[in-house]
Amino acid sequence: MAFERKETRVGSGPISYFVGGSGEPLLYLHPAAGVGISKPIETLAQSRTVYMPVTPGFDGTPAHESIKSMEALADVAASFINVAIGKRCDVIGASFGGWEALWLAVKHPDKIDHLVLEAPAGVPAGGKGGLPSDPAELRKKLFAYPDRAPPMTKPMEQVQGNRRMLDHYGAASLADGTLSGRVAQIKAPTLILMGSKDQIIPPETGRYLKAAIAGSHLAYVYDAAHVIESDQPERLTRIVASFLERGEAYIVNWGSSSASAVPGGVRR
């Protein structure tokens, strides 16, 4: 699946983004590692047009001077939906992007149809979890299966720059007390996905969000650490595709009758 790199502008500055696939639009908000096209994204792009904006300041792009918080980033994402997509859409947010997606759902509910959160950051977890500063330790906690991890193709300068942007957006602690108090306002059908082996975003986060967001669903992806898309791409794709297709009715097993309607023919 080919993704094309494009540029657009929102009020606060330029936005670089990748777009690929065909079908109803799907906004993907990337994790702190920056943009990467994973197997689940490629599979989803078989039936959806996937938009992946590069958060200002990430992957060598310039930061926007006025945007200095996760809350403000959500305003940028909402503007991006307006200018690049043109209508409300489903949203996936992974880790750092999940934090941004939570703010987007709180502040701009009219922009979001379904919301999928992959190991979202931003919710205090009672001191558990967190990002180790040692790179080797970090890698161990990101991936249950390092051999499945995407190759490190980004220049070291970009990797370090991405890390610095966490401080820029006040996101280094992974906790956002203001957001936590407001997630109960979210009305979008929400699926919260947690890796069963995630030590960066602990189960407490998933439980908190499940209890706070009325009608949300929490699911653990078995044998995945923090980067679920890399550790368990098929399992992640199966549940996300099913949820995006059927909404809350994804909890009902449709059997084989609708297998062809799900990307990759996966069944649930």
Add this chain to the structure above:
Amino acid sequence: MKFNFFHLMPWPDYPREPQEWPVSNKDFDAERGRQLYAGYIDTMAYAEECGFDSIGCNEHHFSPYGLMSNPNLIASSLVYRTKRANLAILGNLVPLLNPIRVAEEYAMLDVMSGGRVLAGMMRGIPHEYIAYNVPPSDSRERLREAVALIIKAWTEPEPFGWEGEFYQFPSVSIWPRPYQKPYPRLLMSGTNEESVEFVAEHRAKLGIVLIADLNVARGNIDHYYKTSRAYGWEPAPEDILIGHHTCIADTDEEAREHMRKGLEYFHHILMRPQRSAQQLVIQKTRYYQREGSSDRFEARLATLRARSLEEQIESGSIYCGSPETVVAQIKRVHKALGHGVEQFTMKVGNMPDKVVRRGMELFRERVQPALKDL
């Protein structure tokens, strides 16, 4: 007429109307749970002393509706607490389970109890399919194949293999085999034409609960007789079990007061959370394959919810009153339906256990003797 004492084992203290299914279990009080199991099992065993012919268990998942996710566990706790009463296991939601395991556990219970098992082969209410992630659209065919396999497992004298659509087992030979020969009598639920035909085909006893309209129930019973004859057998009255929420108290007023509160909890707390999940299943899958069945199912539950206590008594949906009042109510329903087994659910919602026990004693002293000739 024979009498079955049926228990749902409800959680009686849920503090508010649950809004979603499954119901969060974060507030489950384990010590309270321990006390409830002990008390409920005592009450179920007491049913034998009170003259009931059988004691009924069932299977439900993921809500305060019932604490019996495995009815066989409860039945096994009753085996050595009782001597005479049959164990009517109106659960084992067969399409959701491993049929070989069901065959084995029923056979164990049958041998342990000396042949007192009535083996329910239930399809389960729609939302239970979400609990075990089984396609609801396959429910009927899974039930059909599972029952065939279970009977095979009970009756084949030599190890055998099974190569089915839903189940494949290369070699089966269960130990023990059932005590009853050739195997325990089956019971299935039949509340519409589609399911009644299935019951008749399997020569099973017919169970009908939560009656909203006696004429509809009568129609299902007539259809059961007619279809059974077409399959070459003739059901007896004792092959038909009719279930009622029942409150027997010293006076009509007292009974109505208790029943009113119990039903309020039953419909608004216990039944509430599964409504939305149920609708998901019946509207979006082929759980009901025949046109109109799903509408009728939802309409029946809505009717029961909306009726006043007096209307429910009048329509034959519940029994409620002094022993003499209840005797008259049972006679009226029996005249309409001609059934041979009456099932009482006496723990209605959060009705206090002492009220349940008083009702059981009144049943022994003044209801059962007055119905000897039925």
